[in-house]
Amino acid sequence: MTAPSRWRAATIRAITPVTPRVKSFRFTPQPSPFEGPHRAGQHVDVRLTAPDGYQAQRSYSIASAPGDPAGLELMIEGLEAGEVSGFFDTVAEVGDEIELRGPLGAFTWGPEEGGPVLLIGGGSGVVPLLAMVRERALHAPEVPMLLIYSVRSGAEAIARAELSARSRDETGFDLTLLLTREGATAGRRIDRVMIDTAIECLGMPRHAFVCGGNGFVGAVADLLVDAGVRPSAIRTERFGG
Known part of the structure; x- marks a missing residue:
């Protein structure tokens, strides 16, 4: 386009x-x-x-x-x-x-591209992924999609109620919310175990989208490759440092 x-x-x-x-x-x-x-x-x-x-x-x-x-x-x-x-x-x-x-921008997904689709966002990096979640719900509910969302606290989680409701009510959409500074997951970052669990639930993704800060995106992209995701299937968008 x-x-x-x-x-x-x-x-x-x-x-x-x-x-x-x-x-x-x-x-x-x-x-x-x-x-x-x-x-x-x-x-x-x-x-x-x-x-x-x-x-x-x-x-x-x-x-x-x-x-x-x-x-x-x-x-x-x-x-x-x-x-x-x-x-x-x-x-x-x-x-x-x-x-x-x-x-x-070319960091895009549309229904014609199919799935499974793995989305991984850090902080405000979830916003373009939210658009993909909403697009799936409207025009491609049959496409499997899973979102891993890493954010410091529940209060800072963008669209938390909406995403939780979609995960509960929409067949084929799953949400993993990682709170890095509160609760049982405080201090944890997205790791290989979390990636492997997501792939086990979703299947090997046809498309993987990663959005967040530079360090976050680089680390997650490496984890995806280590887990067997094709590098050509991984698209990234970086926000600042």
Whole structure:
């Protein structure tokens, strides 16, 4: 898919808290501000322009499934030093207009690609994977999919209630939630045993998607290869350090 390169205006339609630090922002319903629906896993560039002409931009993964009638959804974490995230955290209001460019990126999955699909996310890296989970539920419920989600605490887990409900109610979708700083799994990281258990439950994945920080993604990708997943089946998206 060729991404539109021009910037387009988008209006914030709704703002909803997701975790203590993350908010959901819904924008103008699709296909506007894009020429067509995105693919699950893609991102957009967001640009803000100050009255004096200063501009700041940042990339954010799309959380909504393609064609969601509720509009394009971004889940944005408020960061103390973040120019763009700080605006969304403390300034942005419903009705505000910003600029978006996209959709962008090849970190994508669609129903036509089939499965089994193994998703592994760390922290806010779960957002593009959430779009894939939602896309599966809408258009390919027969595709086996399993999500391993590593996050520091239950309170910080993005869409925890939704993912838990899908795991309970949707045949063929399973969730492994790893809380690294609380409860029985405090101090644990995703390891070979967890990967092997996921593959035993899911089957050898036809596609594996890993998203998170650089160190997280590198370590998990190595574990997948060690477990016998074809390197060509592994796609990664890295967020910062």
